[in-house]
Amino acid sequence: MTIGMRGLHVYILLAAAALALVFADRLSSYWMHVAIIAMFYGILASSWSLLAGYVGLFSLGHMAFASIGGYTSGLLVQWYGIPIPLGMLAGIAVCCALGGVIGWVCLRMSGPYLAIFTLGFAEIVRIIFATEDDITSGMAGLHVERLFDTPSRLPYFYAAFALLAVSLLLMGLIVRSRWGLFLRAIREDEQAASASGVAVARFRILIFAIASGFAGLAGGFYGHYIGILTPSLGGLDFMAVLVVMTVLGGMERLPTAVGGAFAVEFLLEILRGYGQWRLPLFGLLLLLTMRFARNGLLAPLWLQFVRLGESPAVTATAAQDVPQKEPGL
Amino acid sequence: MTWDYVFIQVANGAVIGIIYALIAVGVTLIFSILKIVNFAHGDLYMLGGYCAYYVITLLGVPPLGAMFVSMAVIFALAIILERLLLTPLYDDATERKDEYGLIVTFGLAFFLRNVAVMVFGPFPLKPPSFIPGVQRLGGLVITNDRLFAGGVGIVLIGALLWFMHRTIWGQALDAVSQSRESAAIVGINARRFNSVAFGIGAALAAAAGALIAPIFSLAPDMGVLPNIHAFVIVILGGMGSVGGSILAGLLLGEAENLFTAFFPDPTRALAYTNAFGLLVLMVVLVFRPQGLFGRRHLRME
Amino acid sequence: MSAAAELLRGAGLVKRFGGIVANDAVDFAVGEGDLVGLIGPNGSGKTTLINVLTGHLAPDGGQVVLRGRPMRGAAAHVYAAMGVARTFQLTQLFARMTVLENLLVPGLTRPGSTWQAVARRARTTLEFLNLAHLEQLHAKNLSGGQQKLLELGRCLMLEPAILFLDEPFAGVHPHLRDGLIKRIQELHSAGRTFVVVDHDMESILRVSQRLVVMARGRKIADGPPAEVREDQAVLAAYAGL
Numbered sequence: 001m002t003i004g005m006r007g008l009h010v011y012i013l014l015a016a017a018a019l020a021l022v023f024a025d026r027l028s029s030y031w032m033h034v035a036i037i038a039m040f041y042g043i044l045a046s047s048w049s050l051l052a053g054y055v056g057l058f059s060l061g062h063m064a065f066a067s068i069g070g071y072t073s074g075l076l077v078q079w080y081g082i083p084i085p086l087g088m089l090a091g092i093a094v095c096c097a098l099g100g101v102i103g104w105v106c107l108r109m110s111g112p113y114l115a116i117f118t119l120g121f122a123e124i125v126r127i128i129f130a131t132e133d134d135i136t137s138g139m140a141g142l143h144v145e146r147l148f149d150t151p152s153r154l155p156y157f158y159a160a161f162a163l164l165a166v167s168l169l170l171m172g173l174i175v176r177s178r179w180g181l182f183l184r185a186i187r188e189d190e191q192a193a194s195a196s197g198v199a200v201a202r203f204r205i206l207i208f209a210i211a212s213g214f215a216g217l218a219g220g221f222y223g224h225y226i227g228i229l230t231p232s233l234g235g236l237d238f239m240a241v242l243v244v245m246t247v248l249g250g251m252e253r254l255p256t257a258v259g260g261a262f263a264v265e266f267l268l269e270i271l272r273g274y275g276q277w278r279l280p281l282f283g284l285l286l287l288l289t290m291r292f293a294r295n296g297l298l299a300p301l302w303l304q305f306v307r308l309g310e311s312p313a314v315t316a317t318a319a320q321d322v323p324q325k326e327p328g329l
Numbered sequence: 330m331t332w333d334y335v336f337i338q339v340a341n342g343a344v345i346g347i348i349y350a351l352i353a354v355g356v357t358l359i360f361s362i363l364k365i366v367n368f369a370h371g372d373l374y375m376l377g378g379y380c381a382y383y384v385i386t387l388l389g390v391p392p393l394g395a396m397f398v399s400m401a402v403i404f405a406l407a408i409i410l411e412r413l414l415l416t417p418l419y420d421d422a423t424e425r426k427d428e429y430g431l432i433v434t435f436g437l438a439f440f441l442r443n444v445a446v447m448v449f450g451p452f453p454l455k456p457p458s459f460i461p462g463v464q465r466l467g468g469l470v471i472t473n474d475r476l477f478a479g480g481v482g483i484v485l486i487g488a489l490l491w492f493m494h495r496t497i498w499g500q501a502l503d504a505v506s507q508s509r510e511s512a513a514i515v516g517i518n519a520r521r522f523n524s525v526a527f528g529i530g531a532a533l534a535a536a537a538g539a540l541i542a543p544i545f546s547l548a549p550d551m552g553v554l555p556n557i558h559a560f561v562i563v564i565l566g567g568m569g570s571v572g573g574s575i576l577a578g579l580l581l582g583e584a585e586n587l588f589t590a591f592f593p594d595p596t597r598a599l600a601y602t603n604a605f606g607l608l609v610l611m612v613v614l615v616f617r618p619q620g621l622f623g624r625r626h627l628r629m630e
Numbered sequence: 631m632s633a634a635a636e637l638l639r640g641a642g643l644v645k646r647f648g649g650i651v652a653n654d655a656v657d658f659a660v661g662e663g664d665l666v667g668l669i670g671p672n673g674s675g676k677t678t679l680i681n682v683l684t685g686h687l688a689p690d691g692g693q694v695v696l697r698g699r700p701m702r703g704a705a706a707h708v709y710a711a712m713g714v715a716r717t718f719q720l721t722q723l724f725a726r727m728t729v730l731e732n733l734l735v736p737g738l739t740r741p742g743s744t745w746q747a748v749a750r751r752a753r754t755t756l757e758f759l760n761l762a763h764l765e766q767l768h769a770k771n772l773s774g775g776q777q778k779l780l781e782l783g784r785c786l787m788l789e790p791a792i793l794f795l796d797e798p799f800a801g802v803h804p805h806l807r808d809g810l811i812k813r814i815q816e817l818h819s820a821g822r823t824f825v826v827v828d829h830d831m832e833s834i835l836r837v838s839q840r841l842v843v844m845a846r847g848r849k850i851a852d853g854p855p856a857e858v859r860e861d862q863a864v865l866a867a868y869a870g871l
Contacts, residue, residue, distance in 0.1 A: 058428065058431055108618035109618040111427035111428065111431060112366035113614060113618060115366075115431055116614065117610075117614045117615075120557065120607040120608075120611045120614075121611065123604070123607050124604045124607050124608065127600050127601070127607075130600065131600040178734075178745070181727075181731060181734055181735055182735065184724065184727055185735045188723075188727060189722050189724060189725075191686065191706075192722040192724065194686070194706040194707045195684065195706055195707075195710055195716050196710060196735050196784060196787075196788065197739030198707055198739055199705070200705075236553060237443075240436070240438075243432065243435065244436070247436075276446060276447055277447055279443035280440050280447060283440030286436040286440075287414060287433060287436050287440060290414075291414060291417070291433075294424075294429070424725075424726075
């Protein structure tokens with residue numbers, strides 16, 4: 001192989017994506033649904049890895065932002081009859097703003113303290129959505145207008161695909177830019193980062209706002225796809241599933257986080273026969289991953305995949321994890 | 330609203346406060362020795378409740394005896410979990426220990442909670458009373474179970490203080506919490522004390538679960554809020570202080586019960602009481618961002 | 631203080647931690663091109679002073695003036711942008727980033743910088759520090775001495791006017807230490823200003839033109855090394871340990 005084949009993995013991914021798009025209509029309605037949900041989680045897992053993996057901000061409020069995005073859009077569409085895309089944009093805007101505020105308030109917190117704080121925030125949001133039932137219909141669930149006026153799931157598949165692709169593209173641009181470098185520097189050592197001229201506070205707020213915005217996008221899509229929203233979307237169990245997905249795949253890279261989301265969602269369906277035993281099973285899998293494969297199960301596979309097109313000599317010297325100026329995700 | 334009603338709420342608040350304190354003391358103990366915030370503490374509390382329930386109903390052991398059995402079982406279980414999952418925390422080669430402790434205890438909580446759903450079922454269970462009946466003092470009515478829970482809670486916290494102050498093991502634990510290196514120099518095997526601390530913390534949570542079970546009922550997710558409450562108390566009570574935890578526990582118990590009592594819309598009172606506790610937590614964290622035990626060792630006053 | 635233009639001044643700096651006064655009304659000025667040694671017994675407030683002078687701690691009293699501009703509690707990255715660089719007492723690198731990336735971070739925070747130019751400058755800096763062959767290694771895998779060098783390199787990428795080095799010689803192999811002193815001297819003759827904190831009197835005396843001595847949170851001496859060494863207060867402070 002020659003060095004000219006570098007970036008082969010990008011072409012393979014593009015080819016796979018093209019195949020998925022072309023043959024999507026052959027999927028059964030059931031598996032199409034699984035794929036759509038997997039892509040919904042893909043947006044959430046990658047944006048959470050932006051927070052927890054890249055910057056080390058272990059927020060447990062990510063699903064709460066998805067919930068806020070969903071309810072905001074659903075309610076605005078219901079109340080004012082605005083077009084759904086506009087409602088989703090409003091949901092994103094609310095999440096960005098609120099995410100920025102949360103990011104600002106917890107600037108001085110780190111590690112477990114930030115986790116506790118965001119857990120508190122998430123539970124308050126859930127309680128409010130569950131309790132204010134004259135607005136949200138509480139635990140009975142809010143009926144949300146569906147995005148497409150058709151029983152077919154194909155349009156949702158394409159929409160989810162597009163949203164995931166655009167999200168990954170934007171997030172990929174962020175982590176590959178100098179911002180990505182600054183974010184990782186903040187994760188490694190905030191004090192040293194600020195001594196190196198990185199505006200730590202500004203970046204922490206910014207990344208909270210951005211990640212929450214993507215969560216809001218995912219939540220908005222979810223609501224308008226499923227057609228009903230319950231407060232449990234922002235609850236601890238959904239958050240735990242998201243943590244399982246991201247950590248299992250590998251939380252320090254976007255592709256592995258998305259891979260984790262896909263794999264776990266797929267397994268959840270395969271193992272449907274085991275009913276509710278699946279949840280403790282995935283809890284166990286998370287514990288085992290943390291114990292024996294800290295960087296995630298997909299991380300080593302991804303590194304191999306990225307090096308597919310490289311000559312052995314290049315592979316040997318490339319101890320580097322994240323190359324700086326390669327195109328693609 | 331009568332004064333009697335207020336007094337009842339105050340009395341109930343005191344009992345809940347003591348139970349909270351019992352859970353929080355365990356969180357403090359574990360933090361001071363293992364240096365992790367245990368997100369699975371509420372689930373050990375939940376398991377303690379269920380364990381006592383089954384010891385009572387299946388083995389016919391009286392409730393108080395069942396509580397001690399439950400403490401012993403959860404103590405053992407906790408040590409097994411600690412050996413299996415937390416040993417990397419003591420290894421210098423492990424990176425980002427904060428993150429490891431966080432994800433592992435969070436994952437453990439998720440695991441235990443969902444195992445409980447499968448094994449015990451999602452529906453609430455209620456064990457028999459410790460002592461059936463109520464006590465009346467003028468207009469003040471309080472169930473025997475609440476009095477009992479409060480009383481036993483105080484005794485257990487007292488026992489912990491005695492253990493820490495008056496026994497060699499307790500003194501050794503205190504030494505480890507202050508400095509692992511110095512403790513090792515005087516021949517204390519710090520690793521063993523990780524297990525002991527985690528086990529004792531869990532056993533106290535189990536006792537709290539067993540005590541609360543006849544008052545509220547048992548449910549797989551019963552540990553979620555008390556876990557967060559324990560964090561509030563530890564932060565409010567300040568820096569690993571057991572005395573502070575008791576005070577903060579009482580304060581929070583009272584604040585919540587009175588909040589519920591005086592909340593204008595009774596249908597929402599309970600939900601917003603929980604939200605109120607969370608809000609307290611968030612506000613305290615804003616002003617004390619490293620708040621949880623800024624001082625990293627145990628103080629027994 | 632030398633005759634050159636004043637670069638940085640701390641005036642009446644006070645910093646308390648609880649009941650402890652770590653800095654008690656310290657005046658400290660550095661002129662362009664100075665090479666100042668800052669010494670003092672453990673706990674005398676040297677590191678606190680550096681933290682205040684580089685924006686990592688806000689003073690409880692007094693103020694820091696940088697190039698004539700009062701800093702008024704500006705964040706550390708503002709100091710960095712204005713040419714104040716520092717190392718840490720216990721080396722603080724970006725452990726799980728490569729040696730090269732460690733240098734790219736400060737370089738890319740400079741306004742108008744481009745990846746290519748910064749990468750080129752980072753590689754030049756690595757060569758200057760004899761670390762070029764390690765550029766793809768994670769920083770955590772370097773030896774203690776190499777880490778100190780890399781931290782110095784990270785400072786240099788800011789193109790700083792002044793560098794604060796907090797115990798640069800501690801725990802560094804004597805062989806590397808001589809190299810480090812040589813690098814500092816080279817950089818100083820190229821016009822950089824240095825404030826060097828250390829316990830190692832010998833190394834400090836080899837590099838510095840001016841010595842500042844702290845004890846119990848106060849500055850007790852300030853002047854040419856030869857004078858300071860004879861100072862009774864300094865002798866008392868060290869003997870009183």
